Amino acid sequence: KAGVTQTPRYLIKTRGQQVTLSCSPISGHRSVSWYQQTPGQGLQFLFEYFSETQRNKGNFPGRFSGRQFSNSRSEMNVSTLELGDSALYLCASRGGGGYQETQYFGPGTRLLVL
Amino acid sequence: ILNVEQSPQSLHVQEGDSTNFTCSFPSSNFYALHWYRWETAKSPEALFVMTLNGDEKKKGRISATLNTKEGYSYLYIKGSQPEDSATYLCAFLRYNFNKFYFGSGTKLNVKP
Numbered sequence: 001k002a003g004v005t006q007t008p009r010y011l012i013k014t015r016g017q018q019v020t021l022s023c024s025p026i027s028g029h030r031s032v033s034w035y036q037q038t039p040g041q042g043l044q045f046l047f048e049y050f051s052e053t054q055r056n057k058g059n060f061p062g063r064f065s066g067r068q069f070s071n072s073r074s075e076m077n078v079s080t081l082e083l084g085d086s087a088l089y090l091c092a093s094r095g096g097g098g099y100q101e102t103q104y105f106g107p108g109t110r111l112l113v114l
Numbered sequence: 115i116l117n118v119e120q121s122p123q124s125l126h127v128q129e130g131d132s133t134n135f136t137c138s139f140p141s142s143n144f145y146a147l148h149w150y151r152w153e154t155a156k157s158p159e160a161l162f163v164m165t166l167n168g169d170e171k172k173k174g175r176i177s178a179t180l181n182t183k184e185g186y187s188y189l190y191i192k193g194s195q196p197e198d199s200a201t202y203l204c205a206f207l208r209y210n211f212n213k214f215y216f217g218s219g220t221k222l223n224v225k226p
Contacts, residue, residue: 004157033214042118043158043203043216056213090158100146100165103205103214105157 002027004093004106012112018079021109025072025093031055032074033094033103034066038087046089049074078111086113116140118206120217127194128225134190135220137204141185145209149178149189152219153200161189161202194224 005024013019025032034046045058049068063082068074072093078085088110092103119138127133139147146165150158162171167182175192191198201221205214 035216040218042218043205043214045213045215048213058213092158100163102160102163103148104160105150107157 004091004104006089006091006106006109008109009107010110010112012114013081014114015081015083017081018077019081019111021076021078021089021091021111023074023076023091023093023106025074025091026095026104029093029095029104030072031094032068032072033092034074034076035090035092036060036087037090037108038084043090046076081113083113086111116206116208116215118204118215118217120202120204120220122220123218124221124223126223126225129195131194131224132190132192133194133222134188135202135222137187137189137206137217139185139187139204139206139215140208141183143209144182144185144206146207147180147187148205148207148214149187150203150205151200152203158203189220191222194222196224196226198222199224 007022031050033048035043048056052068063079066076088108090108092105094101121136149161152158162178164180169180171178178189180187201219203219205216
C-alpha cells in the first residue's frame with residue numbers, strides 16, 4: 001500500500017505570494033490533518049478534513065485554508081505569505097477518522113518564504 | 115492553552131544502554147495518547163496509540179506505559195541501538211477537543 005505523499009517537497013516563495021500544498025492520503029483513508037512545524041516549536045495542528053468537510057481547526061489566521069476532494073486528496077493554501085510561515089508542513093491520514101486510530105504522516109513540504 | 119511536555123529535551127546514551135523519557139499531559143478529559151518516532155529526513159512514524167489508564171504497549175525493544183489519572187506516559191527503550199536515534203514525540207488528545215496536541219519531543223542520540 002502506498003504511503004501518504006505530499007507535493008511539492010520543497011518550495012521557495014516571497015512575502016505576499018500565495019502557495020498551495022497537496023497531500024494524497026493512503027488509499028481508503030478519509031481523514032487528512034495538516035500540521036506546521038517551525039524551529040523550536042512542536043507540531044502545531046492546522047486543520048483536519050474528513051469526507052470533504054473541515055472537522056477541526058487549530059489557532060491559525062484565516063490566511064491558512066484547506067479543502068478536501070472526493071478522492072480524499074487534500075490541499076492547503078496559504079495566502080499573503082509572511083516570513084514566519086517558513087516551516088515544514090506535514091499532512092497525516094487516518095482510515096476511518098477515529099482519534100484512537102494510528103496517524104500516518106507524509107514526508108512533508110518544506111516552505112521557505114523570503 | 116493546553117500544555118504537553120516532554121522530558122528530557124535531548125538524551126545522549128551509549129549503545130546498549132536502556133533509557134526512558136516522559137510525556138506529561140493534562141489529566142482531565144483524557145481520550146488518547148500517541149507516540150511517534152521521527153528520524154531525520156523521514157516522516158514521523160507511529161509507535162503506539164494508548165487509550166486506557168494502565169495501558170502497556172510493546173514493540174520489540176520499545177515499550178510504553180500510561181497513567182491517565184496523574185497525566186503521564188513513559189517510553190522505554192531497552193538496549194538502545196544507533197538506529198534508535200530519532201526524536202520521539204507524544205501527542206495528546208482531549209475528549210471532545212478532537213485535535214492533537216504535540217509535545218516538543220525528546221531527541222535521542224545513541225552512540226556506537
